[in-house]
Amino acid sequence: MDQSQNTEERITAAAKEIFIQRGFAGARMQDIADKAGINKAMLHYYFRSKEKLFEVIFDEAFGTLMPRVQAILSSDKSVIEKFEDFADQYIALISEHPHVPLFVVHELSQDPDRFVEKIRSKGHFPKLSLFIAQLQQEVDQGRLRPYNPVHLMMNVLSMCIFPFVAKPMLKAVTQMDETTWNLLMQNRSEEVKRFLKQALIP
């Protein structure tokens, strides 16, 4: 780990790597300390416990995923433009943090209830109602084919996020190598956008 950072930053950087790679249960405090290049006691000095440290990392991980959604959905563009923005920006975002979605999804599934209150308190609930209203309006105007708004959003989210979550499985099953995979992912947002437009525009 970069010696130029202060201890706290070194710890969070190391913890981020270890937790995101191995999950809470699989992460070892000693490994985090080693990666940060410090004594294990320092972890507790700065963060008290494994759980407290984990919460910091989880919050940051979740915080990188959610606000972007809100920003895109609340612009003044049309539904299709918003979906296109979403595909572009979200796939680019995840490409930079490819392990974050699986980490978040896995830890959230370990104890769903524990996180609901936190998510709400941090303001990570995107205001979907406005967007759904807009969606309904464009359907009524005949500018979109009629779909259930929730299913439609799931479709977009799925196509943007799932390939990264399932990368090891998809690579294994299709016997793709890393280079082929990277080339494929470079085209991902264009393909998703084309697919979406064909499905959406009457």
Added chain:
Amino acid sequence: MDQSQNTEERITAAAKEIFIQRGFAGARMQDIADKAGINKAMLHYYFRSKEKLFEVIFDEAFGTLMPRVQAILSSDKSVIEKFEDFADQYIALISEHPHVPLFVVHELSQDPDRFVEKIRSKGHFPKLSLFIAQLQQEVDQGRLRPYNPVHLMMNVLSMCIFPFVAKPMLKAVTQMDETTWNLLMQNRSEEVKRFLKQALIP
């Protein structure tokens, strides 16, 4: 656990629940023994080690996911019919085992290389080349809009699987309750099929 089964079945049934719920690192042998209603030593008597037991469970989980793909893709139907079959059957299958996909994807991401050989040896590689050829052919005949076949398959897989993988996150973010979720999922395959057809048929 059901007392009527023999010990080995009781162990695998209990291990399946614990491993799929908590992952390898989060699972405790004692918890598996408790759930099976037997002594912890029996786990080692029947399966030698945690890893050996885990492999049995993982293989079974992976084995419930993959063969279905192969069966659907190698029928003699058209691409669109195959995708429709896939959406119907796969969403129904996952609905019965909703935690399996996240389990498989998470464990596979812990150590991707370890599983490639196993997957190959068990014959879980679907023969995609034939299906891709069929896809190309139908595109050339103008029966399908032109898409990259791999991206297209990713789109279908994503829309069928991701909602189950991300259920806790989606429920949290949309503030859906369990009943609403279940109703939504009952319509999932119909919505996916409609969406797919609109995107695919020229």
Added chain:
DNA sequence: CTTCGCGTTAACTAATTGGTTAAACCATTT
């Protein structure tokens, strides 16, 4: 009835792991 052997159990071991402590370190203040 005794013996044999598989299945089972309670108790135990060794290693791991999260967490603690007391002393050392070191820059700043007095």
Added chain:
DNA sequence: AAATGGTTTAACCAATTAGTTAACGCGAAG
């Protein structure tokens, strides 16, 4: 230069956990 107080370290502790062992139960074979 002595005192101060935040930071860091090595050693330690207690709990957990995968795995082992030796004895027990009990039906089947002799």
